[in-house]
């Protein structure tokens with residue numbers, strides 16, 4: 586009986602795994618079709634400078650309004666795109682779209698694009714990025730690329746060369762989800778980085794989470810000594826904002842200031858921001 590029960594469990598488990606694999610295969614086919622049909626969108630989430638309260642940049646986040654499934658989370662389809670190699674075409678498209686949109690904005694803010702390890706491992710990455718800049722007319726100084734620690738770990742000297750060339754052209758490099766990887770601080774010596782993005786898991790528990798606050802303080806101090814900017818991700822409340830400011834973060838990104846939104850809404854916010862900054866013209 587015990588053996589039969591164990592066997593049943595194994596069967597249930599296999600069936601669930603099988604369904605998962607089937608679903609992944611279906612999603613992979615949908616990804617291919619979606620890319621061909623142009624189903625993807627890029628949304629932008631504002632990054633607000635804490636010293637000035639101004640939007641100084643945005644992060645580009647891919648969105649997929651699937652005709653049947655509805656919006657599919659990038660957390661679900663990006664790993665499949667990476668496994669199947671589709672991330673190359675998708676990533677290049679996101680880059681081109683983000684540069685194109687940013688080139689049309691009324692203020693010279695930066696646009697930050699996530700890079701996957703596969704993209705960094707390809708020899709044509711530098712050409713792909715430069716092509717996106719040239720086609721859009723966006724100055725290199727207004728593009729940032731977001732990398733993760735695991736991405737840097739998986740890549741070698743050739744990858745570092747590529748990043749060096751991009752950075753030499755004026756493109757900024759940010760270390761995303763900082764604190765969740767191996768946090769082998771040696772990356773900070775071997776890769777030239779401009780910004781650390783503290784992972785939202787550290788921000789979530791603020792203001793009550795004292796260990797998280799202590800870690801953020803330590804990261805801010807480390808970044809200060811290395812001459813890096815600090816972005817805190819996932820800031821949702823006024824209390825969190827106040828504490829992140831007190832801890833010395835340079836900028837925040839999170840639902841408190843806004844969810845990822847279409848380019849047109851970023852344009853509107855930038856125009857409003859510019860209007861506020863302009864001294865009222867006295868009526869003659």
Ligand code: C2E
Pocket residue numbers: 630645646647658659660663676679699700701731761762785818819820821838839840841845
């Ligand atoms: P990420 O790069 O760390 O992006 C931040 C994620 O946190 C985004 O999720 C964003 O919507 C979410 N977020 C921002 N503020 C808040 C907040 O206050 N509270 C909460 N709970 N969440 C917040 P999203 O858009 O679902 O993307 C998930 C991940 O998918 C990204 O994490 C990134 O790793 C990946 N991804 C998204 N777009 C791309 C892309 O174009 N290329 C690549 N390679 N990866 C992408």
Ligand code: MG
Pocket residue numbers: 644699731761
């Ligand atoms: Mg990111």
Ligand code: MG
Pocket residue numbers: 761762782784785818
């Ligand atoms: Mg992140």
Ligand code: MG
Pocket residue numbers: 761762
């Ligand atoms: Mg991430």
